[in-house]
Amino acid sequence: MDAAHLLPLLGVLLVILPLLRNSEAEPASTSSAILYLFGVWFGLVLLSAMFSRLLKEQNLLKEQKELDQEQGDAP
Amino acid sequence: MVGFNMLIVVCLAYVVLLFVIAFFADRRAALGKLGWLQSPIVYTLSLSIYCTAWTFYGAVGNAARSGLEFVTIYLGPTLVMVGWLWIVRKLVRIGKTQRITSIADLISSRYGKSNLLGVLVTLLAVVGTTPYIALQLQSVTLSFAVFADRAPERVSSGWDLPDLNATALWVAAGLALFTVLFGTRNLDANERHHGVVTAIAFEAIVKLVALLAVGIFVVWGVASGPSDILARIDASPIANWELRPGRWAGLIFLSAAAFLCLPRMFQVMVVENTDERNVLTASWAFPLYLLLMSLFVVPIAVVGLDLMPAGSNPDLFVLTLPLSQGQDGLALLSFLGGFSSATSMVIVAAIALSTMVSNHIVMPIWLAATTTGATVSGDVRQVVLMARRISIGAVLALGYAYFRYSGGGTALAAIGLISFTGVVQVLPAMLGGIFWRRATRVGAAGGLIVGFIVWGYTLFLPSIGGANILPETVMLSGPWGLGWLRPQALFGIAGLDPVVHALIWSMVLNTLVFCLGSLLSFPTPLERLQGVQFVNIFEHSTGPRGWTKSGVESEDLLVMSQRILGPEQAQRLFQHEAQAQGKVGFLPDTSPDFLELLERELAGSVGAATAHAMIGQITGSARVSVEDLLAVADETAQILEYSSQLEAKSAELGRTARQLREANEKLTELSVQKDAFLSQISHELRTPMTSIRAFSEILRDMEGMTPVDQRRYSSIIHDETIRLTRLLDDLLDLSVLENGQVVLNEAPVRLRDVIERAVSASSQAQTTQILKVRRDTASEMVTLVTDSDRLSQVFINLIANARKYCAAPDPQLTIKVRKYESRVEVDFVDNGQGIPTKSQSLIFEKFSRLSDHAAAGGAGLGLAICREIMTNLGGTIAYLPGQGGAAFRVSLNLKQVV
Incomplete structure (x- = not known):
């Protein structure tokens, strides 16, 4: 959950990163910039999908637990 | 070649398909078969209205002009979305619990249901969205023109370019029709439009497929694969683009903020959300959608620049590139993609804006105009729906007018970012509202107004300006020659990109005023309440307790709700609530809980501010209870409240435990009694049997018995037999009564006669003890319909008991009759020592005899029979404590009185 909170910060850092490089000294080719950006983008999607899966499982576990508790309380 | 006429046919067929999809989705929803209508995929796809025609066509143009900068928008x-846990999750939860209908409603509801803020945000949204709608109209007409330009009809017969304005008009009218049909079909309490959402989800697929198809064609059809494309990219003019840090960071921020603040995005993301868990899927699926949408943008731009003649509009490469390669089918698909992007955006934007306009502008005016208030009869729903329909028409008309006014030129292309910048002025008020409890209405309004003005001055007016609105001298040297007020170089900071300049200044000043205004002003109680509700939405998800009481007639509320929710739904709501309160019928008590529930239901239809005002009209002013203030005061108070809740809970548990203990004690006693019953009944039967047997043996065996003795013994046997019979009769009587098999001979009878009969009958029985009976015959003149024999049986029993057990030296029995509206009570009070408290609950049980056996002379069934008789007669008999002696109250329903 906490890691999922941090994901957008990582994303911001990675997409802002190109601003930091000194383009005068070593001009980057556009194609590599494209590969970098789409790579970051796809990485974010994958991580996000992973977290969403984890969270879903957690939620299911939690619901199941609550259900069990309710049933446990009943008798 | 795709003819223009064929294009029209395809276009119409596509529109018909959309109508059919929307119609069936609506029908499914109406039948309650929601199923996939609320699946996370549909939700994710509906978010894609973020990708409008401006991004569908414009992204390629943008890439051709400024390289990779176009990705900032995505x-x-x-x-x-990747960071949905921060903001989106909270917005969705707030939207659900508070029944938010639009972004204006969110802001207005957060800041004490202030309508001023609702109006402000609505105006901002209309001003910010209108140019955007114009932009969509323009892109559709331009794409039409591309086909018309190459149409064979034109070549062969000198057919003229279709009138672009007419095309735009037709598109606008068609969109208005669709939106009115599916967007204002009903006044849904949840403000959800399944038909519309499903249609735009379908359109989302169309535009994605279209763009991917064109991209795949370009990469593998024109170029020879990814590596070739990458090489071409580096060789093309696009490779010379420069990363402008200000714009890069600024546009990423701007698009992120706009994603949250755009009315249409808020509509699909929060209002149309059916299940919070859908956000979980959208958190990765929507970024993936955006990734796919932009994957082929640069390749298309590069190949377009390469192949298309110089000077052709890169904004239309998605369309013209396949056409130039003879791929008419592909071009048609791409045309439909662009058409989808434009239409879905316009439809949702129109719905969102019309909801805002009708809830925050029309309804308040209407409420104020109808001085009789909200309680008169008639259907408000029609007013609301009509207001929405007219607003939809007006919004589209505005868009069209803007399109005409701006001449549909290139000026429009820049409007996307300008529009974004205007709309994001809501951001400080929105984020402040959901994260900062101290934010107040004054701050929010101030921030909005300042941001709006700065945006208008620095960006909007210069963009549409021309010389009439902002003269050249103002642009160059500021108004009145004040250089630091130059629209595009505020405070002398020149050289910034105009959009970034406007964004920075408007956001900075907006936020500054918002914070200062909030700190310097004091929130009203309702604002505080709403503030806590919004900020701590995950801690307590209950609504605010805005209504304390209550001279309210629930009938008035029902009349009003029927007009907004419709009679059926309102009645169902009221009946349900009445049932929950344990009442029968349609009118529940107007408890604060109920008022709160009702307000939220109404808010789902007409917005929080209006709903609040309408209920306020009926209940008087809005008040906030001390408890509610406690809830918001601070953490300590919350803990206090929590512990007091715990206390209440444990008190309740204690009560339940006590009740259980009492029930258990009674059960134990009853079981003892049951045992006693058996031994009692054997005993009761055995005693007469023993004497009968003994005396009959004497009669049989003794010889030479005198006739006197013989008679004496026989009469003893006879008496004992009678006693046995009576006991058995009583038992039988009791069992008949208990099973409810008794036949009652009901007839009108005067109470006095019954009592008369009972008194004389019981005085015959035993004359040894003198019991004085005191009566007030005047009060006994009550006529009722009942079984007089049974009733007198009860009375006889009570009088006989008094005679038997009253131990006073001068026994007296007082019979008091009291008549009420619906029942009559007869009290039998003697002057004896009464019945001890611990025995009072047992006297009506079988075989319960308090005194010793001999004195009683009965089987202890009398009062048990009395109780059963009274139950059968529809009345009660109870022991009346604290009357100085033993006292019984017989009470009978009077409703049968003739």
Whole structure:
């Protein structure tokens, strides 16, 4: 959950990163910039999908637990 | 070649398909078969209205002009969705619990249901969205023109270019029709439009497929694969683009903020959300959608620049590139993609804006205009729906007018970012509202107004300006020659990109005023309440307790609700609530809980501010209870409240435990009694049997018995037999009564006669003890319909008991009759020592005899029979404590009185 909170910060850092490089000294080719950006983008999607899966499982576990508790309380 | 006429046919067929999809989705929803209508995929796809025609066509143009900068528009939303746990989750939860209908409603509801803020945000949204709608109209007409330009009809017969304005008009009218049909079909309490959402989800697929198809064609059809494309990219003019840090960071922020603040995005993301868990899927699926949408943008731009003649509009490469390669089918698909992007955006934007306009502008005016208030009869729903329909028409008309006014030129292309910048002025008020409890209405309004003005002055007016609105001298040297007020170089900071300049200044000043205004002003109680509700939405998800009481007639509320929710739904709501309160019928008590529930239901239809005002009209002013203030005061108070809740809970548990203990004690006693019953009944039967047997043996065996003795013994046997019979009769009587098999001979009878009969009958029985009976015959003149024999049986029993057990030296029995509206009570009070408290609950049980056996002379069934008789007669008999002696109250329903 906490890691999922941090994901957008990582994303911001990675997409802002190109601003930091000194383009005068070593001009980057556009194609590599494209590969970098789409790579970051796809990485974010994958991580996000992973977290969403984890969270879903957690939620299911939690619901199941609550259900069990309710049933446990009943008798 | 695709003819223009064929294009029209395809276009119409596509529109018909959309109508059919929307119609069936609506029908499914109406039948309650929601199923996939609320699946996370549909939700994710509906979010794609973020990608309008401006991005569908414009992204390629943007890439051709400024390289990779176009991705900033997609990166912002990507970051927002990836970080959904921060903001989106909270917005969705707030939207659900508070029944938010639009972004204006969110702001207005958060800041004490202030309508001023609702109006402000609505105006901002209309001003910010209108140019955007114009932009969609323009892109559709331009894409039409591309086909018309190459149409064979034109070549062969000198057919003229279709009138672009007419095309735009037709598109606008068609969109208005669709939106009115599916967007204002009903006044849904949840403000959800399944038909519309399903249609735009379908359109989302169309535009994605279209763009991917064109991209795949370009990469593998024109170029020879990814590596070739990458090489071409580096060789093309696009490779010379420069990363402008200000714009890069600024546009990412801008698009992220716009994603949250755009009315249409708020509509699909929060209002149309059916299940919070859908956000979980959208958090990765929507970024993926955006990624796919932008994957082929640069390749298309590069190949377009390469192949298309110089000077051709890169904004239309998606369309013209396949056409120039003879791929008419592909071009048609891409045309439909662009058409989808434009239409879905316009439809949702029109719905969102019309909801805002009708809830925050029309309804308040209407409420104020109808001085009789909200309680008169008639259907408000029609007013609301009509207001929405007219607003939809007006919004589209505005868009069209803007399109005409601006001449549909290139000026429009820049409007996307300008529009974004205007709309994001809501951001400080929105984020402050959901994260900062101290934010107040004054701050929010101030921030909005300042941001709006700065945006208008620095960006909007210069963009549409021309010389009439902002003269050249103002642009160059500021108004009145004040250089630091130059629209595009505020405070002398020149050289910034105009959009970034406007964004920075408007956001900075907006936020500054918002914070200062909030700190310097004091929130009203309702604002505080709403503030806590919004900020701590995950801690307590209950609504605010805005209504304390209550001279309210629930009938008035029902009349009003029927007009907004419709009679059926309102009645169902009221009946349900009445049932929950344990009442029968349609009118529940107007408890604060109920008022709160009702207000939220109404808010789902007409917005929080209006709903609040309408209920306020009926209940008087809005008040906030001390408890509610406690709830918001601070953490300590919350803990206090929590512990007091715990206390209440444990008190309740204690009560339940006590009740259980009492029930258990009674059960134990009853079981003892049951045992006693058996031994009692054997005993009761055995005693007469023993004497009968003994005396009959004497009669049989003794010889030479005198006739006197013989008679004496026989009469003893006879008496004992009678006693046995009576006991058995009583038992039988009791069992008949208990099973409810008794036949009652009901007839009108005067109470006095019954009592008369009972008194004389019981005085015959035993004359040894003198019991004085005191009566007030005047009060006994009550006529009722009942079984007089049974009733007198009860009375006889009570009088006989008094005679038997009253131990006073001068026994007296007082019979008091009291008549009420619906029942009559007869009290039998003697002057004896009464019945001890611990025995009072047992006297009506079988075989319960308090005194010793001999004195009683009965089997202890009398009062048990009395109780059963009274139950059968529809009345009660109870022991009346604290009357100085033993006292019984017989009470009978009077409703049968003739």
